[in-house]
Amino acid sequence: MKRGRVAYSGGVHACTPHGDVRIRLEDGRVVEESAVVWLPPFEPRTVFAVGLNYADHASELKFARQKEPLIFLKGRGSLAGHRAQTRRPSDATSMHYECELAVVIGAVARSVPRNEALKYVAGYTVANDYAIRDYLENYYRPNLRSKNRDAATLLGPWLVDAADVPDPGALALRTRVNGRITQRGHTSDMIFSVPLLIEYLSEFMTLAPGDVILTGTPAGVVNLNPGDVVITEIDGIGSLVGYIAGDAKYHVVTGKA
Amino acid sequence: MLSMYPDQYAPVPGTVYGAVLNFHADLAGLAGQLHQPPYLAPPQAPVLYIKPANTWIADGGTITIPAAAAGTAGVQVAATIGLVIGTPASRVTEEKALEHVSALRVVNDITLPHESVYRPAIRQRCRDGFCPIGPAIPLAGPATFLANCRMRTLINGVLQHEWSTKELVRGPGRLLADVSEFMTLWPGDVLLLGTPRAAPLARAGDRVRVEAAGLNALENELVLCAKEVA
Numbered sequence: 001m002k003r004g005r006v007a008y009s010g011g012v013h014a015c016t017p018h019g020d021v022r023i024r025l026e027d028g029r030v031v032e033e034s035a036v037v038w039l040p041p042f043e044p045r046t047v048f049a050v051g052l053n054y055a056d057h058a059s060e061l062k063f064a065r066q067k068e069p070l071i072f073l074k075g076r077g078s079l080a081g082h083r084a085q086t087r088r089p090s091d092a093t094s095m096h097y098e099c100e101l102a103v104v105i106g107a108v109a110r111s112v113p114r115n116e117a118l119k120y121v122a123g124y125t126v127a128n129d130y131a132i133r134d135y136l137e138n139y140y141r142p143n144l145r146s147k148n149r150d151a152a153t154l155l156g157p158w159l160v161d162a163a164d165v166p167d168p169g170a171l172a173l174r175t176r177v178n179g180r181i182t183q184r185g186h187t188s189d190m191i192f193s194v195p196l197l198i199e200y201l202s203e204f205m206t207l208a209p210g211d212v213i214l215t216g217t218p219a220g221v222v223n224l225n226p227g228d229v230v231i232t233e234i235d236g237i238g239s240l241v242g243y244i245a246g247d248a249k250y251h252v253v254t255g256k257a
Numbered sequence: 258m259l260s261m262y263p264d265q266y267a268p269v270p271g272t273v274y275g276a277v278l279n280f281h282a283d284l285a286g287l288a289g290q291l292h293q294p295p296y297l298a299p300p301q302a303p304v305l306y307i308k309p310a311n312t313w314i315a316d317g318g319t320i321t322i323p324a325a326a327a328g329t330a331g332v333q334v335a336a337t338i339g340l341v342i343g344t345p346a347s348r349v350t351e352e353k354a355l356e357h358v359s360a361l362r363v364v365n366d367i368t369l370p371h372e373s374v375y376r377p378a379i380r381q382r383c384r385d386g387f388c389p390i391g392p393a394i395p396l397a398g399p400a401t402f403l404a405n406c407r408m409r410t411l412i413n414g415v416l417q418h419e420w421s422t423k424e425l426v427r428g429p430g431r432l433l434a435d436v437s438e439f440m441t442l443w444p445g446d447v448l449l450l451g452t453p454r455a456a457p458l459a460r461a462g463d464r465v466r467v468e469a470a471g472l473n474a475l476e477n478e479l480v481l482c483a484k485e486v487a
Contacts, residue, residue: 075272
């Protein structure tokens with residue numbers, strides 16, 4: 001089953017797919033999916049992200065293979081839903097997307113061994129975790145100024161039940177920019193698989209429903225420009241659309257140069 | 258939501274951010290390293306971390322520490338202040354920043370000691386119970402008094418550490434302004450002013466008390482992780 005959350009006609013609604021271009025609200029109304037505002041498909045609690053979790057992406061960025069998962073966290077304000085507009089500041093020269101499998105925790109998890117880990121998963125969604133590389137600094141890297149910007153982490157459109165995803169390590173993913181495929185990968189190439197990540201995190205912190213782990217992105221990131229349409233997609237999970245907006249569009253009257 | 262400590266949980270209706278390397282003495286202590294690998298250049302923007310929901314614990318709650326930190330190493334503990342956002346703060350100026358702060362929360366920011374600040378210190382900073390956090394104390398007006406006030410950390414009743422907001426690289430207004438340049442802080446979010454790298458060490462069995470700006474105090478006991486005792 002696939003479940004989403006949208007704002008429509010003055011309220012927030014749960015929804016399910018209804019054909020290719022429509023959705024069905026919980027009260028039975030069927031509406032065009034482009035007529036709603038998409039929210040992340042669940043209420044996120046702690047948001048984890050994993051850096052350099054695909055060997056090909058790590059070498060693309062000239063990093064050695066991680067011995068321990070490189071984890072960083074995100075705040076609520078960084079999150080947005082399907083079809084969100086994300087700002088590309090005018091002084092940035094390198095902004096890229098990151099297509100990632102997002103794993104949503106469904107039960108309290110503490111010291112969970114890897115072979116039990118998938119029992120604690122509620123479901124999966126697609127993430128696009130934008131980065132602005134100009135703002136990277138080497139302190140608690142990747143730092144928040146680069147990775148925790150407003151509406152720079154998209155989640156959605158659907159939360160797909162774990163029961164419908166027998167193996168999260170067997171999913172093809174790709175990104176299209178303006179219709180052209182720029183990134184291809186496969187979750188079997190993760191350095192730290194979904195069960196390993198749950199084992200690692202739950203060893204020192206208690207995971208709880210709503211926690212979500214963004215599991216990293218493979219090679220193939222390219223610079224984005226204002227006006228670009230970015231579609232990150234994972235087979236069987238969904239296609240997540242994002243729009244890049246330059247300052248001229250984002251801030252009609254700019255507050256700063 | 259629950260944590261390991263259902264009776265001791267301290268809810269925060271937002272995200273808790275903290276600043277590291279926000280002390281002049283800390284930057285001076287690293288001066289020889291800031292231009293070397295892996296840092297290569299001194300920090301420009303505020304260096305932030307997040308204290309997630311599993312770390313929030315109320316005054317009086319018991320904090321479990323891993324066996325590896327029970328002996329000589331210990332865990333670092335220190336008082337700090339959390340600015341509670343009252344109205345959305347996006348690209349605010351230093352002069353106007355504190356108008357967005359509606360309350361203060363006293364916090365004991367706990368971490369396993371870690372020398373390197375190159376990678377996010379999640380395993381060190383984000384363990385269950387590592388953020389004792391007091392109730393939000395409403396402010397009558399902008400908290401300008403924060404420009405000069407003291408934080409005290411006591412272990413087993415003995416004052417072990419004290420710091421003043423005058424030691425900060427970015428005081429409350431400057432910090433909030435610089436953070437809001439790249440991300441909006443929302444009502445209920447908390448921005449911690451930071452703790453010094455020289456924060457004192459506490460061990461299993463210790464009672465840690467933090468006092469901040471004369472507002473109120475938090476006291477929490479450290480215990481050894483039961484699983485690791487066995």
